[in-house]
Structures are given as C-alpha cells and as structure tokens.
Amino acid sequence: MELIERVLFILQLLLAVTAITVVALGVTFFFIDRYKSPDAVRRNYPVLGRFRTLFTKLGEFFRQYFFAMDREEYPFNRAQRDWVYHASDDRISNMIAFGSTRNIEVPGTPIFVNSAFPPLDEEASAAAPLVIGPGAAQPYIARSIFNISGMSYGAISKPAVRALAGGAKKAGIWMNTGEGGLSPYHLEAGCDIVYQIGTAKYGVRDAKGNLDDDKLRRIAGHEQVRMFEIKLSQGAKPGKGGILPGDKITPEIAEIRGIPMGMDSFSPNRHAEVHNWDEMLDLIVRVREVTGKPTGVKMCIGTADGIRPFFDAVLRRGLDCAPDFITIDGGEGGTGAAPAPLMDLVGMPIREALPRLADIRAEYGLKNRIRLIAGAKLITPADVAWALCAGADFVVSARGFMFALGCIQALKCNKNTCPTGITTHKKDLQRGLVVANKIERVATYARVITHEVEIIAHSCGVSDPRKLTRGHVRIVQPNGRSKRMDVLFPEPDAQISAA
Numbered sequence: 375m376e377l378i379e380r381v382l383f384i385l386q387l388l389l390a391v392t393a394i395t396v397v398a399l400g401v402t403f404f405f406i407d408r409y410k411s412p413d414a415v416r417r418n419y420p421v422l423g424r425f426r427t428l429f430t431k432l433g434e435f436f437r438q439y440f441f442a443m444d445r446e447e448y449p450f451n452r453a454q455r456d457w458v459y460h461a462s463d464d465r466i467s468n469m470i471a472f473g474s475t476r477n478i479e480v481p482g483t484p485i486f487v488n489s490a491f492p493p494l495d496e497e498a499s500a501a502a503p504l505v506i507g508p509g510a511a512q513p514y515i516a517r518s519i520f521n522i523s524g525m526s527y528g529a530i531s532k533p534a535v536r537a538l539a540g541g542a543k544k545a546g547i548w549m550n551t552g553e554g555g556l557s558p559y560h561l562e563a564g565c566d567i568v569y570q571i572g573t574a575k576y577g578v579r580d581a582k583g584n585l586d587d588d589k590l591r592r593i594a595g596h597e598q599v600r601m602f603e604i605k606l607s608q609g610a611k612p613g614k615g616g617i618l619p620g621d622k623i624t625p626e627i628a629e630i631r632g633i634p635m636g637m638d639s640f641s642p643n644r645h646a647e648v649h650n651w652d653e654m655l656d657l658i659v660r661v662r663e664v665t666g667k668p669t670g671v672k673m674c675i676g677t678a679d680g681i682r683p684f685f686d687a688v689l690r691r692g693l694d695c696a697p698d699f700i701t702i703d704g705g706e707g708g709t710g711a712a713p714a715p716l717m718d719l720v721g722m723p724i725r726e727a728l729p730r731l732a733d734i735r736a737e738y739g740l741k742n743r744i745r746l747i748a749g750a751k752l753i754t755p756a757d758v759a760w761a762l763c764a765g766a767d768f769v770v771s772a773r774g775f776m777f778a779l780g781c782i783q784a785l786k787c788n789k790n791t792c793p794t795g796i797t798t799h800k801k802d803l804q805r806g807l808v809v810a811n812k813i814e815r816v817a818t819y820a821r822v823i824t825h826e827v828e829i830i831a832h833s834c835g836v837s838d839p840r841k842l843t844r845g846h847v848r849i850v851q852p853n854g855r856s857k858r859m860d861v862l863f864p865e866p867d868a869q870i871s872a873a
C-alpha cells in the first residue's frame with residue numbers, strides 16, 4: 375500500500391513539474407514571439423504561430439504518401455517513380471490489368487501510332503549498335519540506346535557510383551562521370567565510361583585551372599574511357615557552373631578534383647578559353663587529338679537559332695572539326711545543387727529543344743556525322759521512344775537511375791542528408807545503399823526500359839527502335855485531340871550541305 379502511494383506521489387510530482395515546465399516555456403515563447411520575433415505571424419499569434427512552420431514541413435513530407443494524386447507531383451510524380459521502382463525489380467512484373475489510369479487528354483502526352491501489321495517476334499530485333507566518332511583514332515561502338523547521364527562523384531556518393539558502374543557493366547550501357555573527375559569506383563566494374571570535362575576541368579586541370587594535356591592523356595589511357603564530353607551547360611542551371619557544397623567535400627573528393635576542403639566549390643560559368651563557337655571547335659579538336667577518342671559537347675539551348683552559328687562553323691572549317699556528338703539537356707533537367715530561378719525557368723524544355731536541334735542537324739546534312747544524345751525527365755519507355763521519334767540517337771538519364779538506386783525524391787541532394795545514401799557522404803546514411811543489390815536494380819531498369827521501347831517500336835510496325843520516326847507518334851494538343859509529330863515538327867529536307 376505504502377509503495378503504491380509512493381509511486382502515485384512520484385507520478386503527481388512528475389506531472390506537476392511537466393505542467394510547470396510547459397507553462398514556463400509557453401510564457402517564455404509568448405514573450406519571445408510577441409516582442410522579439412522577426413516573423414509577423416509569430417508576433418501576431420505568439421506560440422500558435424510556431425505550429426505553422428512545423429505543419430508546413432510535415433506537409434511536404436506527408437503529402438507524397440497520403441494526399442498527392444498519382445500523377446500530380448513534381449519533378450516526378452508517383453506513377454513515374456513507381457514505374458521505375460517496379461522496372462528495377464526483376465521480381466515484380468510491370469504488367470497491369472483492367473485498364474490504364476492515365477488521362478490521355480493531357481496536352482503533350484505522346485500517343486504512338488500502331489501498325490495494322492506489326493512484325494512477328496522472329497522479324498523484330500533490338501536496336502543495332504551505332505558508331506560515334508568515326509574519324510577519331512578510337513571510335514566508340516555504342517551498344518545501348520539508354521545510358522547513364524552525368525552525375526559527379528561528389529554530388530553522388532561512393533556506393534552510388536559503384537552501384538551505377540556495376541549496373542552499367544551488367545546491362546552493357548555507358549556511364550557518364552559528370553564533372554567531378556574519374557574515381558576508382560567508376561572503373562572497378564569495367565563498364566564503358568564517358569568522361570565529362572566540366573568548366574572547372576576537375577581531374578584534368580593544371581594548378582591554374584587550365585586543361586592539362588598530360589592528365590587528359592592519362593585519363594584517355596584507360597581503355598574503359600570511351601568518349602569525352604565537354605560540358606557547356608546543363609538544363610538545371612544554364613549559364614552557371616557546377617556547385618558542390620563544402621559539406622560534401624571529403625578528402626578523397628578534394629584529391630580527385632584538385633580542390634581545397636571545407637569550402638563550397640564552384641566551377642566557372644563557362645570554359646574560360648572559349649568565347650565563341652570557333653573556340654569551342656578548337657577545344658573539341660584538341661581533346662579529340664590528345665585523347666584519340668570521340669569528343670562531343672553537352673548543352674542546354676535557349677533558342678534553336680542560337681545554335682546555327684555552331685553548325686555554320688562546322689561546315690566552314692570541315693567535318694574533321696565537328697563534335698562527334700551533342701548531348702542536349704532540357705531546361706527541366708536535374709542537378710545536385712542549383713539556384714532556384716535557373717532550375718525553374720531558364721533553358722528550353724527537351725520536348726521542344728530536341729526536335730528543333732534534330733531539324734537543324736538534318737538541315738546542315740550532319741545527321742550521320744553528329745550523334746544526338748537527349749536527356750531530361752526521359753525515364754519511362756514512352757519518353758525514350760518519343761525521343762527516338764524526335765531524332766535522338768541515344769537517350770541518357772540521371773534521375774531515372776537514381777530512382778533505380780532507391781531515391782525517394784526527398785529533394786535533399788544539396789544537404790549531405792540524403793535518406794537513401796545516394797547523395798550523401800555520411801557513412802551511417804550510406805549503410806542503406808547495398809551496392810550488390812543496387813547493381814542488379816540498375817541493370818534491370820536499363821534492360822526493362824530498353825525492352826519496352828522495343829515493344830513500342832514493334833507495335834508501331836518497325837523492326838527496331840532506331841526505325842521510329844516522327845510519323846510514329848501523335849502529341850495530344852490543348853483541345854484534347856492529337857496531332858502527328860511530323861505535322862507539328864516537319865522534318866526538313868537537307869538544305870545546307872557539308873559538300
């Protein structure tokens with residue numbers, strides 16, 4: 375009896391202390407909010423106003439689970455993410471039943487034009503390999519239409535790089551290093567690598583930040599490095615160089631990039647030695663000559679006509695000076711870190727930029743000389759098939775492969791706190807990313823998407839995806855009716871010829 379009384383007394387005491395603490399905190403917060411806070415809501419509604427910030431934060435988190443509709447969120451909605459999650463897991467079938475949940479009256483939706491006489495299984499085939507850079511000392515025979523877009527080691531973690539490289543090897547696709555240089559983790563699985571030279575020239579720079587031919591030659595000495603991509607711009611931040619927050623710079627990353635620890639690392643807004651298209655061609659020729667490997671450029675365009683002087687310069691100087699490929703990134707492209715106005719509103723979206731660039735390439739008679747690689751939210755088979763119809767020779771994806779790695783679109787790539795270990799260098803968070811498991815998922819995603827693009831091509835009546843043309847896709851218009859893409863973007867006859 376005495377024991378129960380004692381316990382009750384202690385409980386009452388704890389309750390009283392808690393109540394006094396809560397009241398004391400409430401009174402303190404009341405005075406802080408009313409008289410000290412710079413926040414108008416907290417001044418006008420002391421204490422209560424604090425819950426607004428909390429609920430806003432929680433809302434961001436919970437909406438994606440409970441409230442957002444399947445096709446509602448940005449940058450990628452749940453239906454898109456789920457498609458990739460399922461396509462990355464070879465235990466789950468991507469077959470669906472009963473009927474499509476997709477609203478096909480949304481403007482921009484691609485509707486593929488099925489054929490009355492699709493090829494039989496024995497008449498159908500996969501896309502044939504395509505040569506890039508036939509004039510380079512070591513041309514690249516690229517086997518896959520769908521490949522991994524540039525994400526630097528630094529923006530993404532060591533296990534993420536290892537998983538992507540392992541998956542790329544397994545699926546027979548290439549992996550782009552992004553602008554952070556080449557690490558041992560890119561090389562360990564033996565996949566094909568595209569080395570990106572960003573404006574800071576990380577990994578191939580001298581002490582002053584200029585391109586160092588010896589370092590370039592050393593990188594090219596790795597047989598796995600098949601091509602070089604000079605980055606002019608990317609869709610998420612055209613006109614702004616790369617940004618790697620100081621929190622994400624480990625000693626190893628600092629060493630690979632040749633930068634100091636502890637402070638944010640910014641690459642310049644352009645290559646300092648390139649002021650115009652002629653100097654761009656000079657740099658392309660230099661890199662190709664030093665490395666012996668196909669060399670191209672990556673960019674996001676503002677207008678289509680702005681790119682014409684580049685093609686004029688190629689024809690004026692001769693095809694030996696041409697880039698072997700152009701990677702065209704849409705303004706809706708992703709990144710590890712970028713200023714919001716650039717991410718939101720600068721750069722032409724891929725749905726317009728790709729067909730326009732393909733037209734200009736055709737007009738200049740350079741279709742067989744310059745390969746077109748397209749990226750920006752092209753993460754499902756319909757997106758990839760659309761890009762091939764529009765004129766792309768290859769498609770690349772960054773965020774599609776991040777979803778394959780388990781990304782949950784937490785939008786924290788710049789904070790070093792990624793909950794799935796993909797864009798953080800914190801060991802305890804990286805623990806969740808089991809490399810062996812993710813290698814399988816990356817490879818499965820690449821295989822499934824390629825296979826399903828083939829299914830679309832066969833349904834359109836062509837034997838392989840490379841035979842898809844603009845006549846094979848209709849685009850839904852604002853009035854809900856669709857128009858064939860070759861009517862919206864008529865393919866030009868070659869008018870300006872290299873001959």
Ligand SMILES: Cc1cc2nc3c(=O)[nH]c(=O)nc-3n(C[C@H](O)[C@H](O)[C@H](O)COP(=O)(O)O)c2cc1C
Nearest residue numbers: 523524525526552553707708709750751771772773
């Ligand atoms: C985490 C992250 C890091 C990236 N790093 C680079 C980079 O180093 N260089 C580059 O050219 N693009 C970089 N990108 C952009 C992608 O390569 C790609 O162009 C863009 O995200 C569009 O493709 P997506 O929509 O499939 O992601 C990065 C994107 C992400 C999400």
